[in-house]
Amino acid sequence: MIEIKNLHKSFGNHIILNDCNLTIHEGETKVIIGRSGTGKSVLLKNIIGILRPDSGSIKINGVEVTTLNEREYNKIRMLMGMVFQGGALFDSMNVGENVSFVLNEFMKLDKKAIQAKVERCLGMVGLSGIEKMMPSELSGGMRKRVSLARVLCMEPRIIFYDEPTTGVDPITSDVINNLIIDLRHKLKVTSIVVTHDINSAYKVADHIVMLYLGHILAEGTPQEIRDTQHPVVRQFIKGEAKGPITENENLIFGYTD
Ligand SMILES: Nc1ncnc2c1ncn2[C@@H]1O[C@H](COP(=O)(O)OP(=O)(O)OP(=O)(O)O)[C@@H](O)[C@H]1O
Ligand SMILES: [Mg+2]
Numbered sequence: 001m002i003e004i005k006n007l008h009k010s011f012g013n014h015i016i017l018n019d020c021n022l023t024i025h026e027g028e029t030k031v032i033i034g035r036s037g038t039g040k041s042v043l044l045k046n047i048i049g050i051l052r053p054d055s056g057s058i059k060i061n062g063v064e065v066t067t068l069n070e071r072e073y074n075k076i077r078m079l080m081g082m083v084f085q086g087g088a089l090f091d092s093m094n095v096g097e098n099v100s101f102v103l104n105e106f107m108k109l110d111k112k113a114i115q116a117k118v119e120r121c122l123g124m125v126g127l128s129g130i131e132k133m134m135p136s137e138l139s140g141g142m143r144k145r146v147s148l149a150r151v152l153c154m155e156p157r158i159i160f161y162d163e164p165t166t167g168v169d170p171i172t173s174d175v176i177n178n179l180i181i182d183l184r185h186k187l188k189v190t191s192i193v194v195t196h197d198i199n200s201a202y203k204v205a206d207h208i209v210m211l212y213l214g215h216i217l218a219e220g221t222p223q224e225i226r227d228t229q230h231p232v233v234r235q236f237i238k239g240e241a242k243g244p245i246t247e248n249e250n251l252i253f254g255y256t257d
Helices: 040-048 070-077 095-104 111-124 140-153 169-186 200-206 224-225 231-238
Strands: 001-011 012-025 030-032 057-060 080-083 157-164 190-194 207-212 215-220
Touching: 001 040, 012 040, 012 057, 012 215, 030 200, 040 057, 040 080, 040 111, 040 140, 040 157, 040 190, 070 157, 080 140, 095 140, 095 157, 111 140, 140 157, 140 169, 169 190, 190 200, 200 224, 207 224, 207 231, 215 224, 215 231, 224 231
Parallel strands: 030 190, 030 207, 080 157, 157 190
Antiparallel strands: 001 012, 001 057, 207 215
C-alpha cells in the first residue's frame, strides 16, 4: 500500500533521511521506532505530503506521489489520516468543532449527519459527550484521542499515529494501544505508528522497523526485534546509555559541513 524507495530529505545542510526504504502492506500495523530527533515525524510528513522529499520515490496505492501537485495530492490525502504528536487541535474551537472541521470543509453533509458522525467517532475513542469542551480543558491523553476521532470522521484507509502514547500514564497508554488494535481489526485500516514507547510497539505491531541515521536499520516481528542480536537495536530497546549509539551521534552524522 505504501512503498518508499531511496528517500532523501535534508533541511539546509542537515541530512535527516538518507536512502530510506520502507514497504507497508495493506492492513498491517507497522511501528517505526527510533531515537528522538532521528526523523520519524519528518518521514511521516513526507508520506502525507506536508513535507516534500529532496529525492526518492513514495508510492501510495501504486501512485507515485512525490511528483503530484497539491490538488492531486489532496485526493490521495483523503485516504489518509494523521494523529499528530501533540494532537494539533484548534485551541479556539471546541471538541465538536475540531472533530467536524474537516467534514465541514470537504464533505457535503447536512448538520444533523455531521453531528451524528462526530458523536459516533467520539464514542469510538471512548469520549462520548465532550463536544462542548475546549482543548485547554482536556488532558494530553484526551487530546490525542480527540485527534484520533477527527481522523476517524474521514474514514481513512491509512492512519498515521505520531507518538500516540507518549506523555500519557500507563493505563491511558494501554487504552490507546487497544484502540489502535481495535481499529485495525474493525475497520481493516493500515496503520503506521511512530513511537519510542517500546512496550506499545510490541503490543500493537505486526512489524517493527527501526529508523537510525537516516534509514531503516532493522525490521522484524515484535518477537524478532525482542530477540535481536543487532547491537544498535538491542541498545535502543533495552534503553542502555552504553553501546554503539552515542550521545553525540548527530554531531558525527547529518551535517555535511
Ligand atoms: N521543518 C523543519 N525545518 C528544519 N528542521 C526540521 C524541520 N522538521 C524537523 N526538523 C529537524 O529534523 C530532525 C528530525 O525531526 P523529527 O521531528 O522528525 O524527529 P523525531 O524522530 O520525530 O523525534 P521525536 O521522537 O522527538 O518526535 C530534527 O533535527 C529536527 O530539528
Ligand atoms: Mg516526532
